[in-house]
Amino acid sequence: MTALVIAAVVWTGCAHRPQVRPASIVIACADANFYVDHLRWTTWSARGAAGKGVAHRNDCTPNCAAGPFHSSAVTVRLSKVVTCVKGRREFARISWGAASADSETLPCSFLRLRP
Secondary structure (H helix, E strand, O other), X not given: OOOOOOOOOEEOHHHOOOEOOXXXXXXXXXXXXXXXXXXXXXXXXXXXXXXXXXEEEEOOOOOOOOOOEEEEEEEEEEEEEEXXXXXXXXXXXXXXXXXXXXXXXXXXXXXXXXX
16 A cells, blocks of 8 residues: 655745744735734645734834834635745735735745745
């Protein structure tokens, strides 16, 4: 009998570190002015992942260095499985919000970066 082992699809995101079911995700990679923490994943499969957490957004008023963060409940979805690094399947697309109207797709040129 032969066992088939398939590695889980991972999220690398801004940290460039493969993770399964991360507790937090930074969405605004450049300055971390938008991130989600306290993530509780309801699904995590080879096709997609979904979870709920707390979003923290800086309103950048009067500027991003001085702007306050606002927190709210949010649903996060990960999708678009790609293989940008040999042997690593990862989610490239993240969407957030009630209707997942806001989203970002990370290109392979970004996902290949190392921490």
